[in-house]
Amino acid sequence: MNKAAISIQGLTKTFSAGAFLRILMRHPPARAVTEVLKGVSLEVSAGETVGLLGPNGAGKTTLVEILSTLLLPTSGTASVCGYDVVGEAARVREVVGYCPSTPDSFYPRLTGAANLEFFALLKDLEPRQARKRIAELLELLSIDGATRLAFQRCSEGMKQRLSLARALLTDPPVLLLDEPTKSLDPLLQAEIRKFLRQTVVDKLGKTVFLITHDLAEAEQVCDRLVILHQGRIVGTGTPRQIRAAFGAEGLAGAFMNAVGAN
DSSP: OOSEEEEEEEEEEEEEOOHHHHHHSSSOOSSOEEEEEEEEEEEEETTOEEEEEOOTTSSHHHHHHHHTTSSOOSEEEEEETTEETTTTHHHHHHHEEEEOSSOTTSOTTSBHHHHHHHHHHHTTOOHHHHHHHHHHHHHHTTOGGGGTSBGGGSOHHHHHHHHHHHHHTTOOSEEEEESTTTTOOHHHHHHHHHIIIIIIIIITOOEEEEEOSOHHHHHHHOSEEEEEETTEEEEEEOHHHHHHHTTOSSHHHHHHHHTTOO
């Protein structure tokens, strides 16, 4: 528990507007840039569940995409299980399971199961092992119907569950989850939260880095919360510590105080 599964030091990310976009601007600056992350430093212990909170545009997804090697940082360092996300990206991808907020990488005409088989092959799983693992995940996440239904015909909830199954395919030690219960009905949300807390964390000992806008979910699932606002961490601690630090009885009030909202 003392070893850092995720280590982030002074991480920044700046996006530059393309030349065409600058032409469209009426009064473009000399260099049109957007600084999304501004010196983020954070450590997540092995087996810990950390919830990443923040308003839209705070930089949450950008941070997770850097950790999953989908984006390169502008400066600073980040490592997962001791592997640098830039210099050892291939090793990072071996130890990380990533569940994006929108499952855009699935092939729409393939069934959910066929999609998972394809992704398993990309992860070098032996076909028999892949089919066994997929069957376990389909049952675990209650998505047996995805075996015969084209992905484009699946409900948004089923698509989200398939995305979570993809993240768990290789049984990775670290899960990066971007709103995994998005678009799910309340009953299924409760099942996924229970699954994450009791099975993924408590039983399997996974490290979970979870983006969520649902404060109830953050309190139920997470050991510690991190509040990101305008590219900087403005608060971190257990839900009780966050409430105490920002002078509020409820987590919603503490969150509003942390980000300076009325």
